[in-house]
Amino acid sequence: MRVTLDQDKCCGAGTCVLSAPDVFDQDDDGIAILLDPTPPAHLAAGVRDAATRCPAAAIRLEAE
Amino acid sequence: MNETTVNEPTTNDAVSPLPGMPRVRTCPFSPAPEYARLRENAPISQIAFPGGGSGWLVTRYEDVRAMLADPRFSSSLGMGAPHVRPVPAMLEKPRPGALLRLDEPEHTRYRRPVMRAFTVKRVQALRPRIQQIVDECLDAMERSGGPVDLVAELALPVTSLVICELLGVDYEDRDTFQGLAGQLLAIDASPEQTQAARLELGLFIAGLVAAKREQPGEDLLSTLIQEADADQDSPLTDEALTILGSLLLIAGHETTANMIALSTLTLLHHPGQFAALHHNPSLVQGAVDELLRYLTIIQFGLTRVATEDVTLGGRLICAGEYVIAALPSANRDPALGIDAPDRLDVTRDPAAHVAFGYGPHQCLGQQLARAELQITLTSLIQRFPTLRLAVPPEQVPYRDDMIIYGVHRLPVTW
Numbered sequence: 237m238r239v240t241l242d243q244d245k246c247c248g249a250g251t252c253v254l255s256a257p258d259v260f261d262q263d264d265d266g267i268a269i270l271l272d273p274t275p276p277a278h279l280a281a282g283v284r285d286a287a288t289r290c291p292a293a294a295i296r297l298e299a300e
Numbered sequence: 301m302n303e304t305t306v307n308e309p310t311t312n313d314a315v316s317p318l319p320g321m322p323r324v325r326t327c328p329f330s331p332a333p334e335y336a337r338l339r340e341n342a343p344i345s346q347i348a349f350p351g352g353g354s355g356w357l358v359t360r361y362e363d364v365r366a367m368l369a370d371p372r373f374s375s376s377l378g379m380g381a382p383h384v385r386p387v388p389a390m391l392e393k394p395r396p397g398a399l400l401r402l403d404e405p406e407h408t409r410y411r412r413p414v415m416r417a418f419t420v421k422r423v424q425a426l427r428p429r430i431q432q433i434v435d436e437c438l439d440a441m442e443r444s445g446g447p448v449d450l451v452a453e454l455a456l457p458v459t460s461l462v463i464c465e466l467l468g469v470d471y472e473d474r475d476t477f478q479g480l481a482g483q484l485l486a487i488d489a490s491p492e493q494t495q496a497a498r499l500e501l502g503l504f505i506a507g508l509v510a511a512k513r514e515q516p517g518e519d520l521l522s523t524l525i526q527e528a529d530a531d532q533d534s535p536l537t538d539e540a541l542t543i544l545g546s547l548l549l550i551a552g553h554e555t556t557a558n559m560i561a562l563s564t565l566t567l568l569h570h571p572g573q574f575a576a577l578h579h580n581p582s583l584v585q586g587a588v589d590e591l592l593r594y595l596t597i598i599q600f601g602l603t604r605v606a607t608e609d610v611t612l613g614g615r616l617i618c619a620g621e622y623v624i625a626a627l628p629s630a631n632r633d634p635a636l637g638i639d640a641p642d643r644l645d646v647t648r649d650p651a652a653h654v655a656f657g658y659g660p661h662q663c664l665g666q667q668l669a670r671a672e673l674q675i676t677l678t679s680l681i682q683r684f685p686t687l688r689l690a691v692p693p694e695q696v697p698y699r700d701d702m703i704i705y706g707v708h709r710l711p712v713t714w
Contacts, residue, residue: 247408247660248415250667266415289652291662293369 237280238298239287241270245294252290256282268294318348321357321383321600321624328698329566329595330642331628335359339633344615347624351386355603355622356615361633361654363613364625368659370612373604373623375661376403380494381487381703383624384600388491397540399547400661407660409535413527414544415664417466417520423667426462430675433461438683446713447690455560455710456553458676462668463552467545468512468519476504481554485703487600498546505545509538521545548665555597556669558699558706560676563591565696565710566644567681568689573646578685581678588673589650593636596628596655599705630654684714 239259248266252259258279261269275283287295322334338345343360358364367373376394379401380387394401397410416422437454444453456478464471483489483497509525516522521541528536536544567574577583602625606617617623631653632641638651656663663669680687689696690711697708 245660247411247662248419248664249656249662250418250420253420254667262419262421264416264419265412266419285652291369291656291658292660 237275237277237283238300239270239273239275239283240296240298241268242292242294242296243267243269245292247292247294249291252286252295255286255289259283260286274300318346318354320348320350323384323700325700328696329562329569329644331596331599331626331632335626335629335632339629344613344617347383349382349622350384351382353382353622355383355624356612356617357383357624357626358612359626359629359633360613361630361635364627364630364654365658367604367612367623367625368602368654368657368661370610370659371404372607372610374403374607375407375604376401377605377607377620378603378622380491381600381603382622383603384703385487385489386491388495395539395543396535396537397543397547399544399664404660406535410540410544411660411664413524413534413536414520414548418665418668420667423671426466426668427671427675429465430458430462430672431679434458434676434679438679442683447711448713450564450710450712451557451561451707452709454676454680455557455564458560459553459556459672462672463549466520466668467548467552468517468521469508469549473504477501477549478553480504481550482702484550485554487701487703501546501550502542505549506538506542508545509541520548551663552665552668555704556672558597558704559592559595559669559673561710562595562597562706563588563673563677564680564687564712565689565707566591566595567677568687568712569693570644573644574681574687576646577677578681581682583646584674584678585670586648586650587646588670588677589653590644590646590648591673592655593631593651593653594644595705596631596653597705598627598655598657598703600624600703601626601628602657602661625654625657627654627657686714687712688714 246268252268253262259272259275261271263269287297322332324332326333338359344356344358346354347357348354358367379391437457441448441453460474461471480497480501512522513525524536528534604623606619606621608619610617636651656666690713699706
């Protein structure tokens with residue numbers, strides 16, 4: 237799985253950090269940060285959850 | 301699914317007046333049953349507004365999310381909640397900092413400076429202080445011996461103290477802002493009464509902005525003032541700071557306080573789930589999101605206005621028409637992807653609900669709300685495992701008359 241994050245769209249809700257804390261974080265201003273663009277398979281469910289929940293549709297997933 | 305994008309009025313539509321917003325609940329913890337019928341038969345249907353005019357009521361989960369994420373549905377062209385209470389005849393231009401009424405890109409310019417106070421990490425750091433505030437309220441409840449009004453003795457003090465400390469508002473002023481919140485959110489208030497309450501709140505916060513400029517503290521309002529004064533390109537004028545401060549203060553205490561009290565009452569009506577949380581407090585994270593979904597206290601949803609003709613869920617919405625996202629209905633839609641959405645189940649994996657809205661306006665303070673709810677409910681249940689209503693259930697006054705649902709009072713004992 238390849239993850240992309242559009243920081244310009246991010247509205248700082250923090251939902252991705254709750255869903256997949258090993259893959260997403262927030263900077264001091266609240267903007268999401270992508271920690272791992274190619275997360276291991278065992279984190280995939282959380283990452284998909286983060287993409288579904290993101291209110292700004294800022295997270296895109298591609299199968300590799 | 302309706303394949304055509306043309307709205308064909310049925311003969312029935314032509315002769316009978318439009319229905320209003322569904323408001324009659326048969327269970328105090330569930331939205332009006334009318335929503336289930338609408339989701340099935342008329343997922344985007346026309347409703348009449350009490351002060352005249354009409355709009356589209358959107359009841360399905362997917363349509364609600366699509367609508368709230370679509371910039372063609374504007375927050376600034378409409379005003380207030382015309383589907384539940386009359387709004388001023390003249391459309392007021394959105395003022396700077398009025399996050400709920402701004403569209404992009406202005407909305408983001410004002411949201412970004414305050415976002416940083418509500419990140420997952422910042423809220424995590426606030427947890428010990430929230431716990432302390434909750435414990436002090438529970439100590440006072442225990443000393444008084446009960447019965448107590450849980451709204452006045454726990455829900456409102458916890459959320460008001462937390463937002464006061466965060467924002468830099470004196471807790472001694474709580475009667476002022478809690479009273480104004482009541483006036484701003486009552487659906488039987490006239491446009492003049494709402495406007496007067498808004499002005500009074502604005503004066504209160506403007507005074508605070510002036511005082512903090514003279515004598516800054518360690519709070520969010522002081523930080524924002526200092527940044528604004530140091531950066532001549534900052535959008536945070538004193539007017540914007542006043543409006544932002546007013547919004548954070550009201551949204552910051554009123555919503556979560558209502559969730560605390562209504563969640564407590566809901567758990568008292570579901571003793572098995574109350575017991576599950578008592579025996580296994582680690583369930584609380586999922587439980588809070590389930591309660592947020594199940595109760596969806598933004599009971600009349602969110603309004604937008606179409607800026608151009610838009611097809612939503614097979615319906616043509618014309619430019620200038622009001623559209624209402626029925627959040628309580630969306631959160632009970634089987635399309636949410638959970639089993640039996642009309643059942644409360646605090647043990648289920650949290651659904652991707654829309655209790656905090658959706659799209660770029662989604663609740664800025666949601667992590668703080670979650671933390672306050674998790675800490676308050678866990679501590680309350682652990683401290684008073686025999687908690688029970690102190691009045692017959694039918695005497696609990698529900699907030700059917702307020703924009704934000706909940707209970708006006710909750711007499712409990714243990």
